[in-house]
Amino acid sequence: MSAQKPEVILRRVEWTVLRRLDGLLQGEYRTLFRGHGIDLADIREYEPGDDVRYIDWNVSARMDTPYVRQYLEDREVTAHFLLDLSPSVDFGTINTLKRDQLVDFVAVLARLLTRHGNKIGAVLYAGKVERTIPPAGGKMQVLRLLNEVVNLPRLQSAPYTSVSDLLEHGLRTIKRRSVVFLVSDFFTAPGWERPLGMLARKHEVIAVRLEDPRERELPDIGMVVMNDAETGESVQVDTHDARFRKRFEAVVLKREVELRGAFARTGVDVLTLSTEEDLVRAVLRFAALRKQRRGMRSGAAA
DSSP states (O other): OSSOHHHOOOHHHIIIIIIHHHHTHHHHHGGGGEEEEEEEEEEOOOOOOOGGBOOOOOHHHTTTTTTEEEOOOOOOOEEEEEOOGGGGGOOSSSBBBBBHHHHHHHHHHHHHHHTTTTTTEEEEEEESEEEEEEEESHHHHHHHHHHHHHSSSSOSSOOOOOHHHHHHHHHOOOSOOOEEEEOOOOOOOOOOOOHHHHHHHEEEEEEEEEGGGGOOOOOOEEEEEEEEETOOOOEEEEETOOOHHHHHHHHHHOOOOOHHHHHHHHHHHEEEETTSOOHHHHHHHHHHHHHHHHHHHHHHHH
């Protein structure tokens, strides 16, 4: 699927995904990428119930009491896609890879944004930052972005992925307050939580987590050869060994706890895209979550 031409990909998602989303979202497409407004309107003293992510630490330090930033809902959004295209995203089923989910998600969200007059840009990472696409509007920008993604050479192996490098590049290059979609499976070297938190203080950040259910389960099928998607190294393991399967489950659980903790501490909402779930269903679930949380914050502030 990822080998298709950008025009074919865009036409397909417009017919199979965007039309359904248009009807089901009923015009509330902004719930996908806005927890609050974008343009800074005012600074005021913190009140119980305010979102702590919008505390202005510089002003708070000068005034010796917490102050929060208030934003206006402006008409134009600038969105950036930080895309992890390292070798592990080529894992999945025979019919769908995590990379396919990434491509479809980018096509849908990019077109949804540009149709409403917004601008999109991107950073492509595959072992290192490979491409930076400055933000622009229109359908041609969507096609340009898709063309860069599908034609980026795939690595058979690479140094262990560092999402930190991708985030730090975003911190350096994204100047205007924006919506930032960090799309990755988060099989990465440690140390990415701090730059994620820094990015989330400057922008509206949404983590888009790519996953395949087979990454969580190890079937009892005897001797198998397992490949490290990042390094290309192979190792033979005995899946009959109950102790090995138990260690595998422990590693998976530990990683899950660490990921959820990092997202919670940085205040970043997560949209999970599974190779076995319909993209529309995943996006609608996320939109409902964002709407519910925004309502809870508003109620608490009142």
